[in-house]
Amino acid sequence: MLLLEMFRIAGQSIRANFFRAFLTMLGIIIGVAAVITMVALGSGAQQAINDQIDSLGGSILSVRAGQMFSRGIASSDSSISVSDADALARDVYSVTAVVPELSVRKQIKLGSANRSLSIVGTTPNFADVSDYPLLYGRLFSPGENAAKKRVAVLGGGVPAVFEKDPAMLIGQSLNIEGTSFEIIGILEEKGSIGFSNRDDYIWTPLATAQYRIAGSDKIDSISVQIAPNVPIETAMIDVERILRREHQIMPGAKNDFSLSDRKQFLNIQQEAAKIFSYLLAGIAGISLIVGGIGIMNIMLVTVTERTREIGIRKALGATRTNIMTQFLIEAMSLCIAGGTIGIILGGSASALLANLAGWQTPVSVEAITMAFFFSAGVGLFFGIWPARKAAKLDPIEALHYE
Amino acid sequence: MSETPIIRINKLHRSYPMGDEVIHALNGIDLEIRRNEYVAIMGPSGSGKTTLMNIIGCLDSPNSGEYLLNNQSVSKLRDNQLARIRNAEIGFVFQTFNLLNRTSALQNVELPLIYKGVSRKERHERAKGILDAVGLGSRMKHRPSEMSGGQRQRVAIARALITEPSILLADEPTGNLDSATGREIMGIFDKLHSDGQTIILVTHEADIAAHAKGEVHLRDGSIANDTRPTISQEVPAQ
Numbered sequence A: 001m002l003l004l005e006m007f008r009i010a011g012q013s014i015r016a017n018f019f020r021a022f023l024t025m026l027g028i029i030i031g032v033a034a035v036i037t038m039v040a041l042g043s044g045a046q047q048a049i050n051d052q053i054d055s056l057g058g059s060i061l062s063v064r065a066g067q068m069f070s071r072g073i074a075s076s077d078s079s080i081s082v083s084d085a086d087a088l089a090r091d092v093y094s095v096t097a098v099v100p101e102l103s104v105r106k107q108i109k110l111g112s113a114n115r116s117l118s119i120v121g122t123t124p125n126f127a128d129v130s131d132y133p134l135l136y137g138r139l140f141s142p143g144e145n146a147a148k149k150r151v152a153v154l155g156g157g158v159p160a161v162f163e164k165d166p167a168m169l170i171g172q173s174l175n176i177e178g179t180s181f182e183i184i185g186i187l188e189e190k191g192s193i194g195f196s197n198r199d200d201y202i203w204t205p206l207a208t209a210q211y212r213i214a215g216s217d218k219i220d221s222i223s224v225q226i227a228p229n230v231p232i233e234t235a236m237i238d239v240e241r242i243l244r245r246e247h248q249i250m251p252g253a254k255n256d257f258s259l260s261d262r263k264q265f266l267n268i269q270q271e272a273a274k275i276f277s278y279l280l281a282g283i284a285g286i287s288l289i290v291g292g293i294g295i296m297n298i299m300l301v302t303v304t305e306r307t308r309e310i311g312i313r314k315a316l317g318a319t320r321t322n323i324m325t326q327f328l329i330e331a332m333s334l335c336i337a338g339g340t341i342g343i344i345l346g347g348s349a350s351a352l353l354a355n356l357a358g359w360q361t362p363v364s365v366e367a368i369t370m371a372f373f374f375s376a377g378v379g380l381f382f383g384i385w386p387a388r389k390a391a392k393l394d395p396i397e398a399l400h401y402e
Numbered sequence B: 001m002s003e004t005p006i007i008r009i010n011k012l013h014r015s016y017p018m019g020d021e022v023i024h025a026l027n028g029i030d031l032e033i034r035r036n037e038y039v040a041i042m043g044p045s046g047s048g049k050t051t052l053m054n055i056i057g058c059l060d061s062p063n064s065g066e067y068l069l070n071n072q073s074v075s076k077l078r079d080n081q082l083a084r085i086r087n088a089e090i091g092f093v094f095q096t097f098n099l100l101n102r103t104s105a106l107q108n109v110e111l112p113l114i115y116k117g118v119s120r121k122e123r124h125e126r127a128k129g130i131l132d133a134v135g136l137g138s139r140m141k142h143r144p145s146e147m148s149g150g151q152r153q154r155v156a157i158a159r160a161l162i163t164e165p166s167i168l169l170a171d172e173p174t175g176n177l178d179s180a181t182g183r184e185i186m187g188i189f190d191k192l193h194s195d196g197q198t199i200i201l202v203t204h205e206a207d208i209a210a211h212a213k214g215e216v217h218l219r220d221g222s223i224a225n226d227t228r229p230t231i232s233q234e235v236p237a238q
């Protein structure tokens, strides 16, 4: 009842100085909007990486050629070969699929356009292991590999690189350094993973890439798919043992290949995104605190300006508690109003940004309630000192304040 | 016949430290005010009139001495209790009106009732009634800044009366008004007195003091002269 009156008084006083109140609120508005946006962006980025991790399916180990040393001179020759891939497939029990890859960057001509892209020679199971569904056409067959057929499957991003309609490309031919390849399939787009954007690759049978493009029977990486129930560390040890055996590396000597877990990389990215989003939210939180200091400042000004009013109210029977409540409500109203506007603003901003980044991140109810109570808390924290100052004024001195 | 007085003050002292010295604003005041009295407190500037009014009005507390208001000792009450007594028992009228300039006459008059916890509807009705009684029925929505000095003082009187206080305290209520307006305001006080209101009035001017039914003269924080008939008859040289 009395509290209702206090709200009315606070409302009157905010309206009486509306522009000033608005400027003061601006600090809170910006602070809350920033917190909401940053939290949404951070969780959006993490969610995006999570989705990628999930889309990888079972764990995949990646074997890459390391540098080979012969008499102290680093050779650029690749150290892994198709026979390594065969050995892994044959001898490591936890392996469910092995995908050798040979990647070369070449100038590609499609129609009149020329682009430099990576061509990856591989086995037909690559699409299955990396979970690349076909959008149009078909994948190449083992027979086409054996026959070194000039067929190509385009990554989901390639048609856009050449500014072509994917549906129209099947059956057309592209030209790789004078050799023409038939386009037999187009994959769905998946988005980039790590550093390389595999959507922009052109896939051909491994033998075709080796003999018609690279002119070498080496390969430069092997993707090894691990059975889902096998710990990645165990699989890594198995793979390493077999490869050392194949390469006849002496005990104690260094590997001439490297082993990495693609998910590991994403997990590192995930951690980085998390730290980054905490950092952003922290900075946004600081701006909210700065906003709170603005509230305190203006409340102190208000209390000084209204010293006489406080004296009058006290003379007419307002208790300390009454005066304190009045000014506290005023500070908190500013903060809560600012917080509400900030929530709306921050919600729209993060919806917009999520849209631009292509993320699925609705602003969470938790973030909104948190922002709301946090701004109320800021009002309480920064309003309490000015309110106490008002409540403690001596009525006689306050009445004579000019 | 001796009804207990509304105010009973014994050996009241109030001093202010001023650097090395101490100013004795009130220096042993003994005073009784009975129901429906109409007293003028007079005295030269600095004699302690305002200090006495502030203590009677529970805005200030004495350093020593006893103050009984309606038989209740208030000299040692705490801040919040004093606020409640100011709200319920005291009506203030100030020389400088002390109205809230941002709000209407009606809202100004309602103010004490807000702190009393009276409902909005009842507040409106009572405030309207009193504003009518002081002749401002047509100006209730006006703000103090849109009113003359006399009108403002009427609003202040209405505000002081709305809680039906035991005493009405007026510290130089005509000090900021011209003499004609001052007489109008004094007319209101006279009417209130005849309706039974207890009034204590501080003034410098003899013709304003003449409206009251007795005068108490202060000099240097002490009572120099008390011209009230009843007190001098009932309390013969103690």
Ligand SMILES: Nc1ncnc2c1ncn2[C@@H]1O[C@H](COP(=O)(O)OP(=O)(O)OP(=O)(O)O)[C@@H](O)[C@H]1O
Pocket: B016, B017, B018, B023, B024, B025, B043, B044, B045, B046, B047, B048, B049, B050, B051, B052
């Ligand atoms: N807050 C204060 N601090 C120090 N001294 C004060 C204070 N208030 C009053 N005094 C002193 O106390 C004495 C009495 O002051 P008071 O205001 O009661 O006088 P007054 O009779 O009302 O005078 P006036 O007719 O000028 O209003 C004065 O000497 C004054 O200087």
Ligand SMILES: [Mg+2]
Pocket: B049, B050, B051
């Ligand atoms: Mg005075």
